[in-house]
Amino acid sequence: MLRVGLTGGIASGKSTAAARLVELGAAVVDHDLLAREVLGPGTRGLRAVVHAFGPEVLDADGALDRAALAAVVFGDPAARERLNAVVHPRVRWSAGEREAELLAGGHHVVVHDIPLLVETGQAGHFDVLVVVDAPAELRVDRLVDGRGLTEEDAWARIAAQAADDERRAAADVVLDGSRRISDLHAQVDELWRGWTQHAPAGPTAPHPQA
Numbered sequence: 001m002l003r004v005g006l007t008g009g010i011a012s013g014k015s016t017a018a019a020r021l022v023e024l025g026a027a028v029v030d031h032d033l034l035a036r037e038v039l040g041p042g043t044r045g046l047r048a049v050v051h052a053f054g055p056e057v058l059d060a061d062g063a064l065d066r067a068a069l070a071a072v073v074f075g076d077p078a079a080r081e082r083l084n085a086v087v088h089p090r091v092r093w094s095a096g097e098r099e100a101e102l103l104a105g106g107h108h109v110v111v112h113d114i115p116l117l118v119e120t121g122q123a124g125h126f127d128v129l130v131v132v133d134a135p136a137e138l139r140v141d142r143l144v145d146g147r148g149l150t151e152e153d154a155w156a157r158i159a160a161q162a163a164d165d166e167r168r169a170a171a172d173v174v175l176d177g178s179r180r181i182s183d184l185h186a187q188v189d190e191l192w193r194g195w196t197q198h199a200p201a202g203p204t205a206p207h208p209q210a
């Protein structure tokens, strides 16, 4: 069994690397997705967020208005701490459950895709820590062009995360997310070969694609 932590600053290419790992046969636990689930309609997490931030962070259907909450928390470290205190323990619990299911299902390589892995003190929790790295200016361009954030909002999210050298210092492996996607795929493929050369990856692992 190999437990891998995968992280990187926003828009570094972390989810792109995770998607490639899935193609190769890894089981991936996506902590961004779990964070959405624990704030889903009718959850205790969502009730706790409304208690902390007021009904202004709900949309007309009573679901979380993500843009409204983002506008509050990325401009205010104390507010962000309050949100993190609601979301992070719930995500950690869900991730533990999900990992147990995957291991029981016969997966040998479980990758946790965690945006705030270093920030939340989880760097020592994995057998291997992989960091996807790309310059902040390039990541801002991706956020503005690809996700419609303003430049100011993009920099605010970057400022809410660990510095790039802090993440690199914690890494066992650094992948370069600043070149072409095919190049990032090639780096992931090589990593995967190293992990699975002598051991099976999981019950349904397909053959790596050329």
Ligand SMILES: CC(C)(COP(=O)(O)OP(=O)(O)OC[C@H]1O[C@@H](n2cnc3c(N)ncnc32)[C@H](O)[C@@H]1O)[C@@H](O)C(=O)NCCC(=O)NCCS
Binding pocket: 009, 010, 011, 031, 032, 035, 039, 065, 066, 067, 069, 070, 073, 080, 083, 084, 087, 091, 114, 115, 116, 157, 160, 161
């Ligand atoms: C504030 C929210 C509602 C904004 O939602 P939105 O759809 O705009 O963004 P999304 O969830 O897709 O996150 C995109 C990226 O923003 C960054 N980000 C998200 N939350 C945080 C945070 N608390 N601190 C720093 N960066 C963050 C991450 O790089 C993440 O990959 C949402 O991000 C949220 O609930 N955040 C708190 C949970 C969290 O910390 N998630 C990330 C790790 S589990």
Ligand SMILES: Nc1ncnc2c1ncn2[C@@H]1O[C@H](COP(=O)(O)OP(=O)(O)OP(=O)(O)O)[C@@H](O)[C@H]1O
Binding pocket: 008, 009, 010, 011, 012, 013, 014, 015, 016, 017, 032, 115, 142, 146, 177, 178, 179, 180, 181, 182, 184
């Ligand atoms: N090597 C690359 N070259 C060009 N574009 C890339 C590369 N890697 C990722 N991208 C693009 O950059 C954007 C962000 O990539 P991705 O979603 O993988 O980042 P992320 O680190 O998971 O971001 P987040 O922290 O928001 O989850 C996407 O639109 C993706 O297609």
